[in-house]
Amino acid sequence: MNFKQLQHAGAERLSRRDSLAGRLTRTLIVWVGGVWLLCVLGVVWYVDREINHNFDSELIEVSHRMFDMAVHELDKLQREHPDARSPLIAPPQLYPTDAVMYQVVNLHERVLLRSAEAPVSAFDVPLAPGFANTEQWRIYTVRHPTRELFLQVADPLDERRSALNRTLFGLIIPLGAVLPLLALVLRNVARSELRVLQQLAGEIEQRSGVDLRPIRLPGLPKELRSVADHVSLLLERLSQSLDVERALAANAAHELRTPLAAARLRLQTALEHDLKREDVQAALDALQMLGHRTEKLLQLSRAESGAALTRAPIDLVQLAGTVAQEFWQDPRVNERLSLKVPDSEPPIALGDVDALAIALRNLVENALRYGRGRVVIEVMAPCTLAVRDFGPGVNPEQLRTLQNRHVRHGSDRAGYGLGLSIVGTIVEKLGARLDLASPASGAATGFEARIVLRPA
Numbered sequence: 001m002n003f004k005q006l007q008h009a010g011a012e013r014l015s016r017r018d019s020l021a022g023r024l025t026r027t028l029i030v031w032v033g034g035v036w037l038l039c040v041l042g043v044v045w046y047v048d049r050e051i052n053h054n055f056d057s058e059l060i061e062v063s064h065r066m067f068d069m070a071v072h073e074l075d076k077l078q079r080e081h082p083d084a085r086s087p088l089i090a091p092p093q094l095y096p097t098d099a100v101m102y103q104v105v106n107l108h109e110r111v112l113l114r115s116a117e118a119p120v121s122a123f124d125v126p127l128a129p130g131f132a133n134t135e136q137w138r139i140y141t142v143r144h145p146t147r148e149l150f151l152q153v154a155d156p157l158d159e160r161r162s163a164l165n166r167t168l169f170g171l172i173i174p175l176g177a178v179l180p181l182l183a184l185v186l187r188n189v190a191r192s193e194l195r196v197l198q199q200l201a202g203e204i205e206q207r208s209g210v211d212l213r214p215i216r217l218p219g220l221p222k223e224l225r226s227v228a229d230h231v232s233l234l235l236e237r238l239s240q241s242l243d244v245e246r247a248l249a250a251n252a253a254h255e256l257r258t259p260l261a262a263a264r265l266r267l268q269t270a271l272e273h274d275l276k277r278e279d280v281q282a283a284l285d286a287l288q289m290l291g292h293r294t295e296k297l298l299q300l301s302r303a304e305s306g307a308a309l310t311r312a313p314i315d316l317v318q319l320a321g322t323v324a325q326e327f328w329q330d331p332r333v334n335e336r337l338s339l340k341v342p343d344s345e346p347p348i349a350l351g352d353v354d355a356l357a358i359a360l361r362n363l364v365e366n367a368l369r370y371g372r373g374r375v376v377i378e379v380m381a382p383c384t385l386a387v388r389d390f391g392p393g394v395n396p397e398q399l400r401t402l403q404n405r406h407v408r409h410g411s412d413r414a415g416y417g418l419g420l421s422i423v424g425t426i427v428e429k430l431g432a433r434l435d436l437a438s439p440a441s442g443a444a445t446g447f448e449a450r451i452v453l454r455p456a
Helices: 003-017 020-080 157-206 222-255 257-272 277-305 316-328 353-371 396-401 417-429
Strands: 101-106 111-114 130-133 137-143 149-156 312-315 337-340 348-351 375-380 384-389 433-437 447-452
Touching: 020 101, 020 111, 020 137, 020 149, 020 157, 137 157, 149 157, 157 222, 312 316, 312 353, 316 337, 316 353, 316 375, 316 384, 348 353, 353 375, 353 384, 353 417, 353 447, 417 433, 417 447
Parallel strands: 337 375
Antiparallel strands: 101 111, 101 149, 130 137, 137 149, 312 348, 375 384, 384 447, 433 447
């Protein structure tokens, strides 16, 4: 195996080790094993208490049951062996395997009687009623109610340790046997449940600049469904941004071609005729048209992107007055443009003040350019901005196509094209409504545009 093969194999092992399924399996095994061990320790602690309690209860019961028999046996053996110096040994018990180890001692801690299984010397514990421990024995001492005698019953501690160890091993050994099987099961379950995540990753990987379709994967769990929804929203926003860029490029190619050609032709003509004033002025007019078109394209691009459109309360009277004041600064417009506002409280609408100012400005520009007469800006309750002129207007067929981009009905082919398209896009982004009518309301001719907004 060469170096590249070794490197590839190492990368595959690293990939498997770093996979989410592997991490999940290892984490679950560690937690399951840890919780199991904690449970084992708790069970061992509880069993140890129960074992000690049961054994101690047996010692107490046996000592009270055997004391009278042991004293009776002591009196009998003392009568048979009155000169005995060493401790007397009780007869063998009926069941040697369950024999009780005990000693009968006096106040001077001298062993008077012991069972055959008990040690020869006295237990090294205080001669007082109750429990005491040595290294090998758990001893319970009880005093005779009428005689100066003590009975000490012993239980080997090894039996208690052995019972506790059996319980401990009985819980730990299954853990060691089950953990590998549990790891295998958890790995398979994790891979099966995470397969849908791989499908989601595959769907996201397929998306590109030419494929921004929303992600549609049925059966996704709640958490992954939220991820898919957010990715789909992101793709939708990217698609909108790309559409705006494409539309800006297409609009620029369509709208700027004629002004650029006109400016180039006028300048070339001016150079050929020694820069005559009328030729230079024509070139300036063409450049002014180019700047105007460029401004409209930027407005349209901003409107289509919906960038920074807010939803705030707007005083429509103040907005209309600000826009009208901009036009009144031109003496040629001052006499033609008038503003009409309601006598009651000014309407308050919900929208973006800059975007609405752009929309209203475009409506006024169109009315001034194509109305050829008086133009009125009117603020109406509840939340409506209206711009009307009293020019020739448009016919019903033309009215249906006015909001289409690049469509012009003027004799100079300047038309309403981009202006109304900008207004329509802004109104749509703000959730409002644009109504067009020809003739204007209350007149036999003219054109009227209304922006109907939502109250704040």
